Amino acid sequence: xxxxxxxxxSRTEAPLDPREKGVPGDAGTVPLAEVAGRGWRxxxxxxxxxxxVIKVGALRRNSAWMKQFLAASGGVIAPxxxxxxxxxxxxxxxxxxxxxxxxxxxxxLHVARSFGFNRVLLANQLVGRSAIGWVVDQLNADPAxxxxxxxxxxxxxxxxxxxxxxxxxxxxLRILVELGFPGGRTGCRSVEAALELARAxxxxxxxxxxxxxxxxEGIIRGPxxxxxxxxxxxxxxxxxxxxxxxxxxxxFAPGQVVITAGGSAFFDIVADKLGAxxxxxxxxxxxxxxxxxxxxxxxxxxxxxxxxxxxPDLSQRQGELQPALEVWAYVQSIPEPxxxxxxxGKRDISFDQMPVPAAWFRPGDGWSETRPAPAEHKVxxxxxxxxxxxxxxASPWKVGDMVGFGISHPCLTFDKWRVLHLxxxxxxxxxxxxxxx
Amino acid sequence: xxxxxxxxxSRTEAPLDPREKGVPGDAGTVPLAEVAGRGWRxxxxxxxxxxxVIKVGALRRNSAWMKQFLAASGGVIAPxxxxxxxxxxxxxxxxxxxxxxxxxxxxxLHVARSFGFNRVLLANQLVGRSAIGWVVDQLNADPAxxxxxxxxxxxxxxxxxxxxxxxxxxxxLRILVELGFPGGRTGCRSVEAALELARAxxxxxxxxxxxxxxxxEGIIRGPxxxxxxxxxxxxxxxxxxxxxxxxxxxxFAPGQVVITAGGSAFFDIVADKLGAxxxxxxxxxxxxxxxxxxxxxxxxxxxxxxxxxxxPDLSQRQGELQPALEVWAYVQSIPEPxxxxxxxGKRDISFDQMPVPAAWFRPGDGWSETRPAPAEHKVxxxxxxxxxxxxxxASPWKVGDMVGFGISHPCLTFDKWRVLHLxxxxxxxxxxxxxxx
Numbered sequence: 001x002x003x004x005x006x007x008x009x010s011r012t013e014a015p016l017d018p019r020e021k022g023v024p025g026d027a028g029t030v031p032l033a034e035v036a037g038r039g040w041r042x043x044x045x046x047x048x049x050x051x052x053v054i055k056v057g058a059l060r061r062n063s064a065w066m067k068q069f070l071a072a073s074g075g076v077i078a079p080x081x082x083x084x085x086x087x088x089x090x091x092x093x094x095x096x097x098x099x100x101x102x103x104x105x106x107x108x109l110h111v112a113r114s115f116g117f118n119r120v121l122l123a124n125q126l127v128g129r130s131a132i133g134w135v136v137d138q139l140n141a142d143p144a145x146x147x148x149x150x151x152x153x154x155x156x157x158x159x160x161x162x163x164x165x166x167x168x169x170x171x172x173l174r175i176l177v178e179l180g181f182p183g184g185r186t187g188c189r190s191v192e193a194a195l196e197l198a199r200a201x202x203x204x205x206x207x208x209x210x211x212x213x214x215x216x217e218g219i220i221r222g223p224x225x226x227x228x229x230x231x232x233x234x235x236x237x238x239x240x241x242x243x244x245x246x247x248x249x250x251x252f253a254p255g256q257v258v259i260t261a262g263g264s265a266f267f268d269i270v271a272d273k274l275g276a277x278x279x280x281x282x283x284x285x286x287x288x289x290x291x292x293x294x295x296x297x298x299x300x301x302x303x304x305x306x307x308x309x310x311x312p313d314l315s316q317r318q319g320e321l322q323p324a325l326e327v328w329a330y331v332q333s334i335p336e337p338x339x340x341x342x343x344x345g346k347r348d349i350s351f352d353q354m355p356v357p358a359a360w361f362r363p364g365d366g367w368s369e370t371r372p373a374p375a376e377h378k379v380x381x382x383x384x385x386x387x388x389x390x391x392x393x394a395s396p397w398k399v400g401d402m403v404g405f406g407i408s409h410p411c412l413t414f415d416k417w418r419v420l421h422l423x424x425x426x427x428x429x430x431x432x433x434x435x436x437x
Numbered sequence: 438x439x440x441x442x443x444x445x446x447s448r449t450e451a452p453l454d455p456r457e458k459g460v461p462g463d464a465g466t467v468p469l470a471e472v473a474g475r476g477w478r479x480x481x482x483x484x485x486x487x488x489x490v491i492k493v494g495a496l497r498r499n500s501a502w503m504k505q506f507l508a509a510s511g512g513v514i515a516p517x518x519x520x521x522x523x524x525x526x527x528x529x530x531x532x533x534x535x536x537x538x539x540x541x542x543x544x545x546l547h548v549a550r551s552f553g554f555n556r557v558l559l560a561n562q563l564v565g566r567s568a569i570g571w572v573v574d575q576l577n578a579d580p581a582x583x584x585x586x587x588x589x590x591x592x593x594x595x596x597x598x599x600x601x602x603x604x605x606x607x608x609x610l611r612i613l614v615e616l617g618f619p620g621g622r623t624g625c626r627s628v629e630a631a632l633e634l635a636r637a638x639x640x641x642x643x644x645x646x647x648x649x650x651x652x653x654e655g656i657i658r659g660p661x662x663x664x665x666x667x668x669x670x671x672x673x674x675x676x677x678x679x680x681x682x683x684x685x686x687x688x689f690a691p692g693q694v695v696i697t698a699g700g701s702a703f704f705d706i707v708a709d710k711l712g713a714x715x716x717x718x719x720x721x722x723x724x725x726x727x728x729x730x731x732x733x734x735x736x737x738x739x740x741x742x743x744x745x746x747x748x749p750d751l752s753q754r755q756g757e758l759q760p761a762l763e764v765w766a767y768v769q770s771i772p773e774p775x776x777x778x779x780x781x782g783k784r785d786i787s788f789d790q791m792p793v794p795a796a797w798f799r800p801g802d803g804w805s806e807t808r809p810a811p812a813e814h815k816v817x818x819x820x821x822x823x824x825x826x827x828x829x830x831a832s833p834w835k836v837g838d839m840v841g842f843g844i845s846h847p848c849l850t851f852d853k854w855r856v857l858h859l860x861x862x863x864x865x866x867x868x869x870x871x872x873x874x
Binding site: 020022024025045046048049050104105107109111114124127128129131152153155156182183186187330333339347363398400411412418436 | 455456457458459460461462463482483484485486487519541542543544546547548550551561562564565566567568571574589590592593596617619620621622623624625626656767768769770771772773776778780783784789800801820821822823825835836837848849852853855873874
């Protein structure tokens with residue numbers, strides 16, 4: 001992606017196709033490298049709506065923000081690639097110093113490997129005979145491929161070992177023992193259970209390397225914000241205990257140990273807690289946030305406010321994360337006063353929480369730039385292809401006006417688009433990125 | 438799609454790509470026509486999971502079911518293509534007699550036109566200068582293109598006329614006047630308002646043809662099922678009034694008049710009510726259901742039970758709609774007794790209601806076929822990539838078992854997949870279909 005100033009622009013991705021959402025119907029196919037040259041501008045109605053756009057300025061600032069945060073905290077990042085599933089955006093993250101790419105599923109591994117990403121952290125157990133076999137084949141075929149996956153059960157551990165032996169894996173498979181918590185998602189339910197699993201893994205050291213420990217604090221919630229923070233901190237303390245106990249028992253394989261946690265909500269606490277770990281062996285603290293890159297206008301916007309209140313000097317030191325991703329749509333119908341139907345729906349934007357109208361534009365009426373959405377224009381709900389809004393009876397909006405929505409959650413917005421357009425501050429299209437969901 | 442026995446198999450679609458979800462990572466690219474020859478079988482772990490499969494037997498039976506229903510009711514169908522956005526499935530629907538394809542957005546029109554579908558009903562106003570211009574260009578370029586769109590506002594009507602005149606539209610644009618209801622989605626709020634719009638449209642007859650009326654009853658709900666039915670019926674009565682008033686006033690353009698309503702919940706009532714319409718002019722009653730084709734295991738399964746209770750002889754006459762679409766995934770982790778994490782999430786399956794485990798299979802253990810999911814295994818919630826289930830502490834499920842989920846809603850499951858596989862009753866892959874969301 002030249003527009004993102006990434007060095008490796010040799011990757012081949014399919015041209016834009018008019019059969020893709022957000023791509024002009026009469027453009028023919030357009031190679032990604034030629035998108036900027038088309039001179040398209042969102043506000044000139046050059047894109048069919050709905051369309052998803054990423055503000056390049058905000059994207060770059062967010063990426064630099066995380067780089068600066070990590071420089072101060074001492075950790076590294078393996079940003080969760082599942083958020084965007086966009087290799088061009090992975091490139092930007094690696095340019096800004098990312099240590100690896102984190103992924104969730106075998107399919108996401110296929111994508112990352114097809115684009116040549118060499119250090120990958122699968123933040124899940126690797127399950128299924130074909131998926132395990134595929135990873136072993138990749139490792140055998142490419143000495144430069146550095147792969148980590150989680151383990152939380154003896155059954156999975158034995159399956160990994162069995163297939164690794166069958167396929168004569170050229171070097172041990174790096175596993176991270178996963179610590180969870182009662183009532184949570186995956187992961188061993190106690191430090192002791194995780195330690196036992198690590199001990200079992202050590203007995204399989206011909207094919208398995210215990211390369212570190214992992215936890216995910218991002219779904220921990222308490223009844224109040226301070227209680228949430230207390231629970232997150234206590235969980236991270238247990239993760240530190242696990243790592244230090246593995247160290248004392250000599251369970252880690254030779255080489256650098258990986259200590260990893262950290263979603264997009266509490267990465268400051270993760271960096272702080274895991275940064276204090278004491279191991280004799282060389283180790284790296286790996287955060288895995290994914291949403292910081294585009295940020296949002298609802299869920300992570302709220303969580304970022306909390307993060308700032310925990311770190312009073314942070315904004316002053318390095319500014320704010322900014323919402324970079326917007327979805328634009330037309331006012332489709334104003335069928336009765338105070339009720340506005342906009343032409344976007346559950347297939348276009350995240351809806352675990354409702355999107356918020358951020359920008360407004362009236363095409364063909366001499367406006368040179370967007371205006372803020374007027375007050376009291378509120379999304380009530382989304383159908384598959386329609387958005388229902390409440391507004392004052394005297395709303396100035398008209399059928400055919402354009403509305404730019406701030407999103408509530410990046411992960412569940414990116415996956416609704418095969419193509420997102422990069423825009424400058426005037427909504428000129430300066431490039432496009434593909435996703436591989 | 439030869440496996441669907443559709444006559445036109447000349448369309449070119451991209452081969453399967455290992456970067457697509459549900460496609461084997463080591464398969465290379467596979468032309469759609471060669472998929473069946475690969476001999477893949479879901480239960481042999483030949484697909485990476487999660488994967489979406491459509492049971493061909495159930496799909497064909499559902500398509501035939503609707504054909505039989507329409508033969509008895511006298512209407513025709515323009516199935517809502519937004520459900521599947523799969524041209525191969527549109528083909529099947531046309532083979533089984535569909536009159537047109539219904540669509541929601543300009544993007545969906547691009548897709549349908551690129552695959553050569555000639556009669557298209559846009560169940561929305563056509564909004565935006567570029568979108569209107571594109572449709573006018575298509576009409577001017579292709580005399581065989583028959584296009585209908587809705588109108589519910591004078592503003593939109595005038596914009597259509599303005600652009601049609603600018604671009605010298607070769608024949609009038611066929612519009613359907615949309616009737617809605619107070620508090621509903623789009624559409625004129627009263628018969629009188631709709632009639633006024635039809636009268637205004639008639640004054641633009643050089644570029645606009647009033648070709649019929651439209652309503653959508655699918656989102657009407659009352660506090661009880663009988664009250665819902667009463668409201669749906671009353672709405673359809675108003676739609677009949679509107680059509681008959683337009684007829685009496687001579688507002689319809691020459692040619693066949695289109696009277697259309699009907700989602701997937703109440704199409705029996707629509708066929709009944711609209712079938713009784715009295716017009717001097719030739720007319721066709723067009724239903725627009727989309728979900729019947731794959732049906733589901735939750736939302737439309739419940740609505741179909743209601744439809745059967747309204748039509749006691751229906752099942753006996755023509756059997757049942759059957760859930761044809763399943764999403765399969767591995768048991769990812771059983772971190773504590775009674776809690777099971779399965780590797781599928783909000784990015785893989787509809788989640789307005791929770792999916793239901795339907796089938797269970799243990800690979801590598803000598804099982805020849807699937808078993809029903811055991812009782813009391815229930816989905817509690819979905820994360821982006823994880824499904825949280827509650828189960829008895831003595832659940833027989835193990836990490837690495839495969840689970841097939843019945844879906845809660847076809848529209849919001851199809852849009853999570855670029856490729857879905859067609860399977861026979863033994864889960865052998867007999868073909869694949871592409872979607873264009």
